[in-house]
Amino acid sequence: MAQSKIRFPLILINYKTFREATGRGAVRIASLAEEASRKTGVCFAVAPQATDLRLVAMSVEIPVFSQHVDPVGQGQFTGHIPPEAVVDAGCVGTLISHSERPLGLEAIEATVRRAREVGLIPVVCADSVWKAEAVASFKPDVIAIEPPELIGTGIPVSRARPEVVSGGVQAIKGLEKDIRVLCGAGISKGEDVSAALRLGAEGVLLASGVVRAADPLRVLLELAEGAKAVSS
Amino acid sequence: MAQSKIRFPLILINYKTFREATGRGAVRIASLAEEASRKTGVCFAVAPQATDLRLVAMSVEIPVFSQHVDPVGQGQFTGHIPPEAVVDAGCVGTLISHSERPLGLEAIEATVRRAREVGLIPVVCADSVWKAEAVASFKPDVIAIEPPELIGTGIPVSRARPEVVSGGVQAIKGLEKDIRVLCGAGISKGEDVSAALRLGAEGVLLASGVVRAADPLRVLLELAEGAKAVSS
Amino acid sequence: MAQSKIRFPLILINYKTFREATGRGAVRIASLAEEASRKTGVCFAVAPQATDLRLVAMSVEIPVFSQHVDPVGQGQFTGHIPPEAVVDAGCVGTLISHSERPLGLEAIEATVRRAREVGLIPVVCADSVWKAEAVASFKPDVIAIEPPELIGTGIPVSRARPEVVSGGVQAIKGLEKDIRVLCGAGISKGEDVSAALRLGAEGVLLASGVVRAADPLRVLLELAEGAKAVSS
């Protein structure tokens, strides 16, 4: 009954707050990602909204991430999301400092530490090579590099800014070789995933390319094929 | 099967992020509040963490509030909580700008408007008479006045700062007579509720007094008796 | 947020107690049926086990049926399933007297009546034309004809026993023209659905053909295409 662990290459679907991925829609995208995972063997994970985490974690076997946690504990923190709450809801990890919910370096460090304390896998987002290097010192399990100007554009980072991906991978691995590196922004096709992996990334982070697709399952399968074309 | 509506006097239990009120604990406090409501006829509502809203709303009939929503919509807002998400989870309302999650006036106005658009009852928190007057112009259904220095102290606002309660009520009602006024901070006894209602408040907002009580149900029943002593 | 209504032709997936369709598996099959419904416009419904009804009804928009209800009320009926319980869990209808859970005529009549009282759509199973005629007098919304000797065989009733389908349709419609007729047993392909509809059925009931398929979504899409080939 437990959720499966993450494996690399990893395709992580961020639901953002898209209507299509809220409530029953949150289960739908997760089920389709699970289906793509079964069919291709590629590891998919999903990051629903806080209000949907428990429902999704009850409904699918693939790993579930929170989109955000606050570097707070259990106590007087009205309106915040402590890591303990998302663990209780069934999550295995959390995004930290997505460009739509950015944190300062101090807060990132505190959040990585708090996530670790409760057994959550931290996936820290970074919008530049410079930022990626800075957060590497906090030794999160995963860093996702996303140039924010490409998010939601359909122009894949792996084509528009290959140097950010390869440079980010080199910089991060040079500092901490065990940190896994994802890249994101504009990814919607299998070839975008292939390109990302060829540049040294170990997976991708994407959102609208799947969530708002006319046929999300088809996209998910293509992404997986793109991953397999390189990793196998 | 639908949740009941709010009535006044209203006793609103804010779970904050207390461990005792997370996951199964969130259902526990809500069930005990429902029990106190059944036994006394007084309206109780609860405000669990975002990750527990759906589970609590499925489990009890009393009204469920979110502790916070962001003034965003459905779309590219990773890590935020749009009002639509908490409606989908079964909430009837939301706290806004609690002193532990304060917003600027502009954000409060935007959040009240967004909550309204989706049918959520906005309960705006204000830490002073001045702030209460300012937010009254946004015409939220409810304003909760809480001097933050008394929160979690066990020193009730209705005794320590009665002028804040009565002054706040007068100021708010003078501007918008239909806005309901709650008060909070340090409330843990029936007499605190009685005192609040005598000062013109139409209910109370409290957290640790219930959530961390050795016997939450006993406290809930006492609070209800305090409300009935005045309102009946 | 409410579940959609049933439409005809209807493809109703009975989960039986298959492991593949239990718990998270129950959500999986429902999500895939929902996907097939979105892609083809054909109405799919699912009938999970009693313990999974609420989870599935929370997770998908397609109609959810119980596999069985007892003709009892709310009270001293330990170990039974009153229609009220499955309504509370989010179901729109129920199978009655499936050949693996057969009831006598008196119990069928009582169950149809009790289902109706609480707004559940009764789908009565009949293993022969004779039985179908007998239950038609109880005026259930739907009768599903399934020769039990073909269940789970992969030999479709529409090919092996076409006279049971066409004879059943004629007999039922002759008695009560508003009753909808499904047929089942051995159905696993689009052409089985086409054949069934050509024989006068208004949908099919099937289980292992989908639940135990290597690729359930592919089967679901084929079934829908089979339905569309005739109904459009």
Added chain:
Amino acid sequence: MAQSKIRFPLILINYKTFREATGRGAVRIASLAEEASRKTGVCFAVAPQATDLRLVAMSVEIPVFSQHVDPVGQGQFTGHIPPEAVVDAGCVGTLISHSERPLGLEAIEATVRRAREVGLIPVVCADSVWKAEAVASFKPDVIAIEPPELIGTGIPVSRARPEVVSGGVQAIKGLEKDIRVLCGAGISKGEDVSAALRLGAEGVLLASGVVRAADPLRVLLELAEGAKAVSS
């Protein structure tokens, strides 16, 4: 997050199909039983309807039982409840052959064996000393003796038929000393529990005394006090 284990003396609340204990009502009674357990240290367990098992098991920490399982497996058993399904829903045990859902000896034996295979605690009900002796040979963990003519009467078995309780205990323990013995029927007061324990029972099984009480928590606390008066 896991449910707690059962301990003796055990007070097991059978929800039957009472309206008051359906859906949100199912969570309510479980939460109140959990509260009584916290306040008194006495072990309470609940047996909700099949459709509510998962919701209740998610919502409380006390042990959850099914009211019935069928001696079937996972497969072609439409409308049945295999033990695997209730384990997946979060149950720790199951009632077997309650007098409102009686099974023949052969079915009881098969059900006890199937429950064991999946790690469910079997609690076999017996309506007489003779029946209790017969089922003891199947070595269920627990036997609950309930003279059906006293069920729901408010006339406690421990007073009306003390010889059935003491005789049952002696007979069962004479055959299999490790089997735990509960008694039930007509139990609604603390003194009924005390009397039962003095007659050698290690707990009680009851339903309407709690579920239909005007104040279920008061009854639950009294039952626990009755248990403590003897066991401590």
